[in-house]
Amino acid sequence: MNSTLTPTPVIPSNDQASFLMPTYARQPIAFVRGQGTYLYTQDGTAYLDALTGIAVCGLGHCHxxxxxxxxxxxxxxxxxxxxxxxxxxxxxxxxxxxxxxxxxxxxxxxxxxxxxxxxxxxxxxxxxxxxxxxxxxxxxxxxxxxxxxxxxxxxxxxxxxxxxxxxxxxxxxxxxxxxxxxxxxxxxxxxxxxxxxxxxxxxxxxxxxxxxxxxxxxxxxxxxxxxxxxxxxxxxxxxxxxxxxxxxxxxxxxxxxxxxxxxxxxxxxxxxxxxxxxxxxxxxxxxxxxxxxxxxxxxxxxxxxxxxxxEQAIENAAKVGGYLKDLLNQEFAGLGITVRGFGMMLGIELPRACSELVARARDEQHLIINVTADNVIRLLPPLNLSQADADEIVERLVVLVKDFLAK
Ligand SMILES: Cc1ncc(COP(=O)(O)O)c(C=O)c1O
Known part of the structure; x- marks a missing residue:
């Protein structure tokens, strides 16, 4: 699925100088393709994207x-x-x-x-x-x-x-x-x-x-x-x-x-x-x-x-977003966690700082999330998220958060 006109450029390795200003603490991963709720690396590994480029690809990647x-x-x-x-x-x-x-x-x-x-x-x-x-x-x-x-x-x-x-x-x-x-x-x-x-x-x-x-x-x-x-x-x-x-x-x-x-x-x-x-x-x-x-x-x-x-994407965001929030509330009940937000904009506030979960979600669960304000996991999945993918997000996240809080 790569362009036949221009090959995908290679990311400089850590010991090579980058010509970009270091305005972002970038994660050590590059995606070369996206489709719907998934992002793919060069070797074809799929990542479930619950961030959509920080609330950008509301219709999923490459609609x-x-x-x-x-x-x-x-x-x-x-x-x-x-x-x-x-x-x-x-x-x-x-x-x-x-x-x-x-x-x-x-x-x-x-x-x-x-x-x-x-x-x-x-x-x-x-x-x-x-x-x-x-x-x-x-x-x-x-x-x-x-x-x-x-x-x-x-x-x-x-x-x-x-x-x-x-x-x-x-x-x-x-x-x-x-x-x-x-x-x-x-x-x-x-x-x-x-x-x-x-x-x-x-x-x-x-x-x-x-x-x-x-x-x-x-x-x-x-x-x-x-x-x-x-x-x-x-x-x-x-x-x-x-x-x-x-x-x-x-x-x-x-x-x-x-x-x-x-x-x-x-x-x-x-x-x-x-x-x-x-x-x-x-x-x-x-x-x-x-x-x-x-x-x-x-x-x-x-x-x-x-x-x-x-495609009634807004109706879906309300319905599946509500389902996602309910499921998260059920799974996290009794753990001192607050789930808030509407539709496909959800925040999961943990009792302590949890920025490390971004890397762990990515590497251990192939799940893309964001942590903001130190202790809030932010989920911004596509508006047209399927119920099956909502289940998948919860399944991958719950394992991780429970393990994190148990330590
Ligand atoms: C509420 C709000 N306002 C403004 C901005 C800035 O938008 P941009 O990064 O496109 O300049 C953002 C970006 O995160 C935002 O969330």
């Missing part, structure tokens, strides 16, 4: 309809420029707004870029109100990206360390704490927006103590103070939690919403969506991107959303 659309578009037209009309951008924007309950969208190339657009929208709303020192409320333990503005918004000092001075204008409160926001509202008259993840992904798959009611409380505060409610659905979006966007578990709508990851099923694309009072904040010249929304990116987005709909 046939998405691959076909990409191949056709690649051989037709890859890039023109946003100086011209791009029919596939219009189509993908229409479909994304339709499934996402929003009105307009800007296509970017990543999650961080989508959040940059949101932060700029908040600043533009301040400018239009005559506020010169705008503040955005953000959360402890949040993650919004690695650009300067988004790492400044992120609630994790490890991400910020070394990059001072941070971009100013962010006020931080504990996730789920509405009273803390009310206190801020009394002390500042230049707050313009709240930026929040419906479920904190990198922070440990954290749901607010009051559940999704939190988003309704934030909506009420934003309405009361004329702030923008900006949801970062980069990880929770595109069906991950069992709704197209996680906010759709509630009765409210945000003013601004950002997404990426699952939007391209592996193709790098992000989007910032707006509605109502945020719809007309940007005009010509206020924002842009050379690559944002190419015919190739948008044809891919269209194929992804279309496939998610046609």
């Amino acid at each position: 046939p309809a998405v691959t076909a659309a990409m191949i056709e578009q690649t051989s037709t037209l890859v890039h023109t420029s946003n100086l011209f009309q791009i029919p596939w951008q219009e189509e993908a924007g229409r479909l994304l707004c339709q499934v996402g309950g929003m009105e307009r969208c800007f296509f970017a190339n990543s999650g961080a870029e989508a959040n940059e657009a949101a932060i700029k929208l908040a600043r533009m709303s301040a400018y239009k109100k005559g506020i010169t020192t705008p503040k955005i409320i953000v959360m402890e333990k949040s993650f919004h990206g690695r650009t300067l503005a988004t790492l400044s918004a992120t609630g994790n000092e490890k991400v910020q360390k070394g990059f001072y001075p941070l971009v100013e204008g962010f006020l931080r409160v504990p996730f789920g704490d509405v009273a803390a926001i009310e206190t801020l509202a009394k002390a500042h008259d230049d707050i313009v927006a709240i930026l929040v993840e419906p479920i904190q992904g990198e922070g440990g798959v954290n749901t607010a103590p009051q559940g999704f009611v939190y988003l309704e409380q934030l909506r009420a505060l934003c309405d009361q103070h004329d702030w923008l409610l900006m949801l970062d659905e980069i990880q929770t979006g595109n069906g991950r939690t069992g709704k197209y966007f996680a906010y759709q578990h509630t009765a409210i709508k945000p003013d601004v919403l950002t997404t990426a990851k699952g939007l391209g099923n592996g193709f790098p694309v992000g989007a910032c969506l707006v509605r109502d009072k945020a719809s007309d904040l940007f005009g010509a010249g206020n924002h842009g991107s050379t690559f944002g929304g190419t015919p190739l990116a948008c044809r891919t987005v269209y194929a992804v959303i279309d496939s998610i709909q046609k």
Whole structure:
């Protein structure tokens, strides 16, 4: 299944210099092929993928309809420029707004870029109100990206360390704490927006103590103070939690919403969506991107959303994700373990730090997982996971976790 045009490059061995900046502590394994829920190494060994490239390949690896659309578009037209009309951008924007309950969208190339657009929208709303020192409320333990503005918004000092001075204008409160926001509202008259993840992904798959009611409380505060409610659905979006966007578990709508990851099923694309009072904040010249929304990116987005709909992948994420969560709860009962999350975004909090389980799952069980916030196993399997593969994930994980906790 390797390309006949270009041989797969060989990974440098440990004693050879790599030409890549060491920004990642990479695992000592390379995958050369992926299909559905499985990844394969050069020698053909299969690995069950409960991570999907960190919530990216929601339809599984190399989904046939998405691959076909990409191949056709690649051989037709890859890039023109946003100086011209791009029919596939219009189509993908229409479909994304339709499934996402929003009105307009800007296509970017990543999650961080989508959040940059949101932060700029908040600043533009301040400018239009005559506020010169705008503040955005953000959360402890949040993650919004690695650009300067988004790492400044992120609630994790490890991400910020070394990059001072941070971009100013962010006020931080504990996730789920509405009273803390009310206190801020009394002390500042230049707050313009709240930026929040419906479920904190990198922070440990954290749901607010009051559940999704939190988003309704934030909506009420934003309405009361004329702030923008900006949801970062980069990880929770595109069906991950069992709704197209996680906010759709509630009765409210945000003013601004950002997404990426699952939007391209592996193709790098992000989007910032707006509605109502945020719809007309940007005009010509206020924002842009050379690559944002190419015919190739948008044809891919269209194929992804279309496939998610046609294959009822979100319904499956809710059903099989619920089954997976129940099974994990049963298996881990009495071990001091908490299982949380929705759909195919699950966190398993262990009583102690467990980063070593990533390597053990990979090498002993051929299972790909992630550990975040030191002691939370994060499962982000494809939305279209079969019940048999859910059973398989649990079987492989349970052996490992029980052995780990017994020592
Ligand atoms: C909630 C959230 N926001 C933003 C980002 C940044 O996205 P990207 O890595 O595509 O820039 C991530 C990535 O993990 C994320 O989980």
